Amino acid sequence: MIDRIHGLIAPLTARLSLALRVAILTTLAVAATLAAVSAMVFITVRAELEGSLDHSMLHRAKTAVEAGVTEATLNGYPPSALNLADVKVAVVRSGMFVDPTVPYIRDQEVSVSLGDLDHSLRTAKIDGTPYRIVAVQSGRGTALVLAQSMESSYRILDQLKLILWFTSIAGIAVAGLSGWVVATNGLRPVRRLTDATERVARTQQLDPIKVMGRDELARLTTSFNSMLVALDASQQRQRQLVADAGHELRTPLTSLRTNIELLTEASRNPERSLPEAHRAEIMSDVQAQLQELSTLVGDLVELARDEPMRRDPEPVDLADVVRHAVERVRLRAPGVAFDMDVKPWMVFGEPLLLERAVTNLLDNSAKWSPPGGTVQIRLRDGVLTVADEGPGIADADLPHIFDRFYRSSEARTLPGSGLGLSIVRRATDRHGGSVEARSPKSGGTLFTMRIPGVEDSSDARIL
Template sequence: MSKAGRRLGFRPALGTVHRIIQPMTARASLALRVALLTTAAVAVTLAAVSALVFVTVRAEFESSLDESMLRRANAAVNADYTPSTEELDVAGIKIFIVRGGQIFSRRGDDATLPLNNHEIEVSIGQTKSSRRTTTIDGEPYRVVAVQAGEGSALVLAQPMESIQRALERLKVILLLASAAGVVVAGGAGWVVATNGLRPVRRLTAAAERVARTSELHPIKVTGHDELARLTTSFNQMLLALGASQERQRQLVADAGHELRTPLTSLRTNIELLGQAAENPERQLTAAQTTEIMDDVRIQLQELTTLVGDLVELARDEPMARDPEALDLADTVASALDRVRPRAPGLTFDVAAESWTVIGEPPLLERAVTNLLDNAAKWSPDDGTVTVRLDDGVLTVIDEGPGISEDDLPHVFDRFYRSSEARTLPGSGLGLSIVRRAAERHGGTVTAESPAGGGSVFTMTVPRSH
């Protein structure tokens, strides 16, 4: 804001308006707040414009009157002319002479004009003329002075009654026009705010409906402005929320299905052991007891693995893991140490170059282990699993039967198991964890099945800089 604006008081006026409007709008609707703020802004603008118009018109009136009086005073001095009494009475003009620091009436009346330094300066020749407004007998007068010879000045005083009447009429007109403008601005602001905020009300109603009913129905998008973009973003959020809920429901359904098998087997085995303990006629042999206990241990191991995989996939962030620098080649070596004892008949052909990344060592090691376990599970007993790590690209190749074209797009889906895999141990979550680990580290994982047989899994992890 300019210095002139600060001198005119615009900033205090706006601050006063803000202090008045804020308590009124604290609990009002958004449309009402917009309408009130618009009305207040228009009111302040109209007040400033009205004040400027009033001051300008008054200055023009005074300037026009001054020029007329100065012309008459100069003409009278040049012609040494003194208007008659009748003329003075008609025009209402009072004539005075300033001489020697004193003021005299040209009509012989008592001098009633308050003497001012301006007239004295004109009389002694410091200035050629002067003009001012003063009060004579309780009435406003406009006073001008011109030099009227050495040491004297001619002073004319004309009443400003006509100007005051014109200014009063102008003041009334400006007040009425400003009031009408404020009323019109308030109505227009309310109409614009009500219509402009209709999409916001629809969004509010939609959000309340979602909170109340959990229904994720998109709302209609109209227009191409910012509110339309907000509506589109809201619809996208609803779609993402719906997809998340669907994934959660699918996860619960799939988890329940996968958990049913080991739990049923465990219950059956425990019931057999309980019946044998309660009924002496159903005593189990040592071999049968050992077989049942081995089966229980296997089912417990599968159940433990399944629960761990579910927990890993269900949470969005690691519980208590901090990323750290690690060599992916060391991670591959640790994973191989875990997988080799579980696949004693396989040969692992390994070539791993050093590759430093910033990540979660347990998650990366589990992902690599899952890839190696998957390759070991599908390879023949005397087969070879080829492992290569080059420029952050980990490739695991097995010698199994390969992946069918129908199964290939779904191998990384949770709980997905091909018809051939259902006869083998596993939960269908291992490769899902591999994809999650790769994506969390900014990488990717892909699966291929060459025509000659076998499967090729490729996981990339970008280098940390």
Template sequence: MIQHGHRVLQKLTGRMSLALRVAVLTTAAVAVTLSVVSGVVFVTVRAEFESSMDDSMIRRANAAASKGLGESLLSSQSATALAYIGIQPFVVESGQLFASADNASTEYAKLKGYRELEVSTGQRDHSARTVTIQGIPHRVVAVPAGAGRALVIVQSMESNRDALERLKIILLLASTAGVALAGLAGWAVATNGLRPVRRLTEATERVARTSELTPIDVTGRDELARLTTSFNAMLLALDASQERQRQLVADAGHELRTPLTSLRTNIELIGQAADNAERHLSEEQRHEIMDDVRAQLEELTTLVGDLVELARDEPMHRDPEPLDFADVVRQAVDRVRLRAQDVRIDVDLSPWMVMGEPQLLERAVTNLLDNAAKWSPPQGEIRVRLRDGVLTVSDDGAGITPEDLPYIFDRFYRSSEARTLPGSGLGLSIVKRAAERHGGTVEVESPPGAGTTFRLVLPEAPVQSV
């Protein structure tokens, strides 16, 4: 039954706006509360009226019974005087109802009941009940009046009925006014309280319609203000992400333009030589062009790989494997030695267990070593050390200028000296990303004219209990 009522209420309010729903539910709650309160007040007042009338009638009946039940009480003159104030006396004796008053009607003669008989026989100390006579409610009270006798007093409740009717109208009017005021107040509170929600809705619709990520104003310090602040933070993060994507695309387009232009030029030369016999290329020229094409293809391949790596925003693998960082460094050193044979690499490594991705870590270390080999002088030395999770890669190059030092980990950033050398400007960005994805850091130190030292710090893998 409760579930059915809940479904009906949900169906009725499902198509309403949130403000109207709050107002309707508030009004319904107030209406139910006022109905219960009004019912309790009405029943309590009615019971109080009956209790007060019973106490008064019982007190007067006991006073009359204590003075004796003679002909004077039931005489025509006494009965008329009592009837004038709404009281009609009777006596029940030996199970029979009698009254000497001439105006005792047949209706009153029918009032004898088992309760009054029980009072006359001493089974009850008093009785009280309500009967209807000629359409008017009357209260019937009986008290003992000697052996085998009971005095019965009947009093009209017309005044109580009229008072209760007036009370019913007052409660109905007050409840109606209260429900109306509750509906207006609920609508006003819902409208004003949900204003920040409407602003958020409008901002969301604006973002979906125009793609403008403009934050909205925050007012107050309540939960809605916190929701607005969180929404603004989401907008700022989304805007920053879009800006990074735009910058990545712009920088990638700029970097891809150079190798693609060189490739197109070389291919056009080969095509023209093939189509025109007068433009025949010598063996030396052909080898030179092919070497240039291979170099541009290698640079393009490296650039595309770096872009793919940096474009990945997913977190580190959910189940990283434990590995010795020293083994990763050795593999990277062996790879760099094959292509940087004019420099010497001095290696001193200590075991250091980490949890991570070996391919990403090896690429980061390789980038550090390639950077050191590129800037080292011929027959120079690269020093690689691993102690307590700190990998240092030092070279004897000219170092990094103070102007370039804060930006070397930015994507596509290349110093003025590096723009004439092969590279995409993404290698150190990949190193920084690998460090952050493994919970580590990377730092650089480059005194003027004293070479450059990179420090890659990785946390140790937690010890697994057997």
């Protein structure tokens, strides 16, 4: 039944604004409360009036009995005298009654005269007027009956009913108006948020909203502003990435196009054929540029994601990762020696990403090492250090070397895209670690990468 009522009401309320729904709910709640209070007041007052009248009539009836009111006494009073007192009096005797005003006698009063009841109370109409009828025993086989009009009490109840109706209607009207005003003012920040959201969707402008107050709506506005700031920062990073990527891609693409146009022109014009040595040199240059372009595109794809690609993490020995990375880099840098001393360190992570990060560190050190130089690699308690014998990094460049596309003035003359060390920091952050670089006074560059883990492989899965 409740589901059916909700099904009927839901389509109607769905078309109403939130402020109007709050006002309607407030009005209904106040209306229900006023109805319950009015009913309780009316019932209480009616019971109090009847109780007071019953107590008064019983007291008067018993007093009359104690004073010795008899049939003869009643017969001695003219009916007009009793009518002036707004009271009808009768005596019931042995089931019969003596009544100068012909009262309305029923079984209750007869039962009192017979001694079955001590007294009786009831309401009945006499000539269309409501009366409260009381009967008490006035002797053996007799009962004294008093009937008093309740017209004044009913008149009071009717006035009370009008007052309750008026106050209830006025209260409901005030509640509805107050609910509308409160809902309208209270939902103003929500409307501001709605307008701001629509403005962002329409204009793509991420301007923060002014925060007013310290309540929950103010916190909601603050959170929305934080979201706008984060979204704006994300857009700025994307625009910067596109601009930097365009700048970095322009050089290898231009070189590739020049070399390919040169080879194409030589193949079309036999008179301008290239010597075999020049042709081999150009083809080698093209292959190198393609390799550099492939690496650059792969790095861009990895760094362009706000969330890295989800892989399945697994327990892995960081020492094995370092060994594999050293073997790969040794093939690319045959003129550099690698002094490796690593101890087992189990981590729970992504082997390919970790190996790529370590490989980038080793590639960077090998690139800056002099011919015949040595790269020292140490792994102790999750701390990997890579030291080279190169010229070191200037103090002005140290804070920026892990930024995307950042290349020092010396590095711009060498192959590279400025993304390798960014991937290193991305990988360490993803595994809850850190990486830093410094230039010791003895020379060269020292990279320190920390990855949390354990020495025992049996505990790797609890990381």
